[in-house]
Amino acid sequence: MTIEQAALYVRRRERMMESMGQGSVGVWMSPPVRVRNHDVDYLYRQTSDILYLSGCAEPEAVLVLCPERPEGERSVLFVRPRDVDREIWFGRRLGPERAREHYGVDVAYSVEELDKKLPDLLGEAERLFLRTGLEPEQDRRALEWLEQVKRKRRLGVVTPSQIVDPSRITDEMRLYKDDVELAWMRKAASINMAAHKAAMAAAKPGMHEYELAALLHYSFERQGCTGTAYQSIVGGGENATILHYTENQDPLRDGELVLIDAGCEWNYYASDITRTFPVNGRFTSMQRDVYQIVLEALDAAIAVCKPGALMQDVHQAALRCLTQGLISLKVLEGDLEKLLSSRAYETFYMHRTSHWLGLDVHDAGGYYDAQGNHRVLQPGMVLTVEPGLYFHSYHDVQSAEPFRGIGIRIEDNILITPEGHENLTLQTPRTIEQVEVACGG
Numbered sequence: 001m002t003i004e005q006a007a008l009y010v011r012r013r014e015r016m017m018e019s020m021g022q023g024s025v026g027v028w029m030s031p032p033v034r035v036r037n038h039d040v041d042y043l044y045r046q047t048s049d050i051l052y053l054s055g056c057a058e059p060e061a062v063l064v065l066c067p068e069r070p071e072g073e074r075s076v077l078f079v080r081p082r083d084v085d086r087e088i089w090f091g092r093r094l095g096p097e098r099a100r101e102h103y104g105v106d107v108a109y110s111v112e113e114l115d116k117k118l119p120d121l122l123g124e125a126e127r128l129f130l131r132t133g134l135e136p137e138q139d140r141r142a143l144e145w146l147e148q149v150k151r152k153r154r155l156g157v158v159t160p161s162q163i164v165d166p167s168r169i170t171d172e173m174r175l176y177k178d179d180v181e182l183a184w185m186r187k188a189a190s191i192n193m194a195a196h197k198a199a200m201a202a203a204k205p206g207m208h209e210y211e212l213a214a215l216l217h218y219s220f221e222r223q224g225c226t227g228t229a230y231q232s233i234v235g236g237g238e239n240a241t242i243l244h245y246t247e248n249q250d251p252l253r254d255g256e257l258v259l260i261d262a263g264c265e266w267n268y269y270a271s272d273i274t275r276t277f278p279v280n281g282r283f284t285s286m287q288r289d290v291y292q293i294v295l296e297a298l299d300a301a302i303a304v305c306k307p308g309a310l311m312q313d314v315h316q317a318a319l320r321c322l323t324q325g326l327i328s329l330k331v332l333e334g335d336l337e338k339l340l341s342s343r344a345y346e347t348f349y350m351h352r353t354s355h356w357l358g359l360d361v362h363d364a365g366g367y368y369d370a371q372g373n374h375r376v377l378q379p380g381m382v383l384t385v386e387p388g389l390y391f392h393s394y395h396d397v398q399s400a401e402p403f404r405g406i407g408i409r410i411e412d413n414i415l416i417t418p419e420g421h422e423n424l425t426l427q428t429p430r431t432i433e434q435v436e437v438a439c440g441g
């Protein structure tokens with residue numbers, strides 16, 4: 001970690017402590033390492049709030065923030081101790097001595113001292129900021145620390161009487177990306193754009209969905225990504241109508257489309273691109289008609305993205321275009337406004353148009369403000385825009401019969417800027433012409 005980065009985390013922790021206020025202490029515990037099978041663990045992923053507040057990706061780390069304490073003792077990080085034997089078997093550890101400087105925290109301890117130190121740290125606050133309900137074992141442990149401190153009440157020690165969810169603060173902070181986060185998101189976007197282009201160039205009839213998935217993952221990993229932001233979706237033909245299809249086992253057939261929804265993580269920041277293209281490189285005229293509608297919905301929704309607009313407006317712009325398109329395809333019949341208010345589109349477009357993007361692919365941040373109003377877009381927010389049309393065979397709509405088996409989604413990542421927006425993924429082929437050229441068709 002560079003000195004500039006460490007300073008960034010210091011600033012975030014300062015802001016966090018300011019929002020928590022006096023009389024508070026905050027505790028963030030890493031998720032446990034999980035067994036995949038027998039002696040093999042799942043690939044570890046630190047929780048995003050700890051990454052956001054410290055940059056520490058190590059398992060078992062615990063971050064404690066104590067705004068009440070004197071300068072130089074307010075941020076405390078517990079990490080795994082140095083252990084030659086464990087390190088030879090399972091990998092190097094930073095250890096508390098080096099962790100203090102590396103992460104720029106005030107104090108670092110071995111995680112083995114957690115149960116001993118935590119009650120002391122808690123016993124100076126009225127409010128404990130702690131995310132509960134995710135890991136029963138962590139909840140149990142935290143309650144035990146609280147019990148220990150409560151015993152000191154008779155000695156006149158102030159002990160926490162409230163547990164407050166810290167994510168109400170971190171979610172709000174994480175909603176507005178700073179320059180470092182944006183640099184990392186641009187890097188993730190550029191790697192992901194190249195990966196999608198490579199998949200378009202490689203696809204041909206007879207290949208399997210997993211071959212394209214493998215190509216994407218190769219593109220991600222050879223650039224040093226921290227992983228994929230989510231399970232890659234590579235759906236040929238009707239598989240594209242299953243929104244979260246991740247089996248990726250089927251052959252890709254001549255004349256069909258393939259939908260790829262995949263994204264890498266760079267420094268734990270996600271990219272999330274969807275493109276749909278013809279397996280043989282050329283759209284049929286019917287595929288072209290549907291694709292053009294989805295593309296217009298994408299452009300119309302992105303055009304709404306600017307400071308002051310509501311996220312709901314982005315969705316409405318997409319719905320209007322998609323519904324108009326379904327009328328022009330003769331799948332729906334009737335008055336546009338009436339079809340919109342009766343949600344006639346829902347059979348063919350059943351998901352929302354946008355989600356926040358950042359450390360999590362469905363990133364932290366409320367879709368409504370504290371008053372329950374739709375969120376107003378502001379500079380620094382990053383959201384996806386991903387309209388689609390899906391003609392699956394789970395329902396029997398006569399007018400949609402000609403399109404059965406077609407699933408099309410196109411997704412870009414949009415940064416709200418003071419002037420309007422910046423499309424972070426614009427260089428991924430998106431018009432019919434660009435897509436056919438990229439497919440070599």
Ligand SMILES: [Mn+2]
Pocket residue numbers: 272355384386411
């Ligand atoms: Mn998405």
